[in-house]
Amino acid sequence: MMKTAFLAFLETRINQLLKLDPVTAEALKFLDGSVIHFVCLQPDFDCYVFLDSLGVRCAGWHEGSVDATLQGPLSRFIALAADRTSSWGAIKGLDVSGDQAVLASLESVHQKMELDWEGLICEQVGPVAGHSLAEGLRLIGSTLSGSGQTLSSHAAIYLEDALKVVPCEPEVNAFNREVDSLSKAVDRLSQRLSKS
Amino acid sequence: MTDKVRDQDKTHFGYKDVKPDEKEKMVAGVFHSVADSYDVMNDLMSMGVHRLWKRFTIELSAVRKGHQVLDIAGGTGDLTKQFSRLVGDTGRVVLADINESMLRVGRDRLIDQGIVGNVEYVQANAECLPFPENTFDCITIAFGLRNVTDKAEALRSMCRVLKPGGRLLVLEFSKTNNPLLTKVYDTYSFSLLPAMGKLVAGDSESYRYLAESIRKHPDQKTLEAMMKEAGFVNTTYHNMTGGIVALHKGIKP
CATH class of the missing domain: 3.30.1050.10 (SCP2 sterol-binding domain)
Known part of the structure; x- marks a missing residue:
């Protein structure tokens, strides 16, 4: 049943x-x-x-x-x-x-x-109110859709810019090597100073 | 006259023993009285579930385009309406009822809903159906068999007018198999039902008869045996709503 x-x-x-x-x-x-x-x-x-x-x-x-x-x-x-x-x-x-x-x-x-979802709304609330409500829903829909598209394109630009300032792996490795050699040089200098 | 002969001359109208011709008149009286409020009362009494019982009957009927269908005791035409759609323009549905008032209400209702063209209306007694042998692909009798005076004769008559391979579907109140449900159902039938009848249809006696006639109607197994006796094969039944209603199916060999 x-x-x-x-x-x-x-x-x-x-x-x-x-x-x-x-x-x-x-x-x-x-x-x-x-x-x-x-x-x-x-x-x-x-x-x-x-x-x-x-x-x-x-x-x-x-x-x-x-x-x-x-x-x-x-x-x-x-x-x-x-x-x-x-x-x-x-x-x-x-x-x-x-x-x-x-x-x-x-x-x-x-x-x-x-x-025809607009027809369904019109059946419930009448043709004038139904049409206005449907227009409102369409506007909200297109605004949300536009906002979504804008957000999506802005996010892409932001990511592109962000990626530009992020160093690539060889640059990071070279930088690490420079820091290491500088650190060793500082250690050596420090040893000399302590002996003299 | 011996006691045995006297018993054969009697039938029951609810819990009362009456003569067969008296029962016909008394049943006719009940349906003349309730015809106008029949649909409303059906919805109220069953809380709308009768629509599901009838829907299941339609599913089991296997009726398709071009079929000839007989809806006995069709009353206000619930099944006929659905069958009319299924058989299409090439098929035919005959709505038969012994009661003139019920037939009139059913005919008016169907015509008002635009269901015309493939539906015919016949005032007929189920015990002696006025149709040639091997006429119909499917016969239904929904909530009507318990009001028939000679049920065995009616089943034989239905078997006669069915085509070989055609099916009979009997939708009828039956016996519940759960003691608790039986107690609730009895209280509902004998207390609430007549009160509702009085309130809505202005007639409590007809609805008291309804409750009594349900109790006097054969149970599932007995009705199945009667169908076999009448000549049907592959008989089965489906209990619905805990056995309050059962749908019996039989095939003419």
Whole structure:
């Protein structure tokens, strides 16, 4: 029952997200009737995702064939969700098998997915306030991004300058040798003075 | 008339012994009374868990595009709605209920949600289903079998209209296997349930009948044996929520 409840929750959330991206929803229509089997090895959990024109349906039980299977530990699925540029086959530890056409379509959908998060905010607080809030968030985002870039470039200049004044190894060795010889000369002079 | 014959002429309506034709009328009365508040009460009584029980039933149905599905005692159409999506334009779902009020509420609700085209509505008695032999790929009866007067006859009728290889799914209240849970469940059923019925639906008697009819319903093993007796093979059952509800599955050979 817990699994059924979790899958019901998951299905609702995925379909809500798909509503924010009509392009992805439209692309998934071409995969109508496909069944994807997700097998998580650590922790042990599996589920079937059915794609149809109305969105996705998640189930813990399926008796028919599947079109594609994705298998790996949870960390690999998180890596897959976060990495939208690499091909699925390049994600180490994730075993991808099944109908190559279905997999290629899914990979393309995953890479091109763009969620209309502004629409979600507008739904909650209204169009005017939502748009203003989204603008504010964009501004904060671009400021943080700009600050990050500035910080990164300043750090590079600082390191470059710092590296210029740091002596290289031969210079340090030569300096050490000079200090040693000076120290010996001072010792010798000190011995002479004490004898005279 | 001997005692044995008299016993055969009687059935039960909750804890009362009644004549078979009286039971039909009394059950009809219960559902005429609760039809309008059926969904709200289901959510309240089960705290929404009935949606998970039905979801699991859908998963086990293995229904796919083009299938013919019969949802007996379909009531307000929870399962029919999901099946309609699964069978697609090329399939068909028949929502059948013996009770006119429940059927009307279910039909109106589904039409309001835009679920049309592949759904048909039939007022039918599960004991004598008005369909040709070998018609359906899947038959479900959710929380309906315990209200049927002659359960064995109903199971035989379902087996008749199923296609060979087709499956029957019976979702029904059953027997808990944990004494503590049974005690809590009994208290809930006989004290809280009628009170909730009175408060929300203005009818405590119907909900007292619900609790009593659950106790009179065959347990998991007995129902499985009845399914085998009716002609089903590969019968299994899944207990849910500690056995409060069980989902029985059988295949027509």
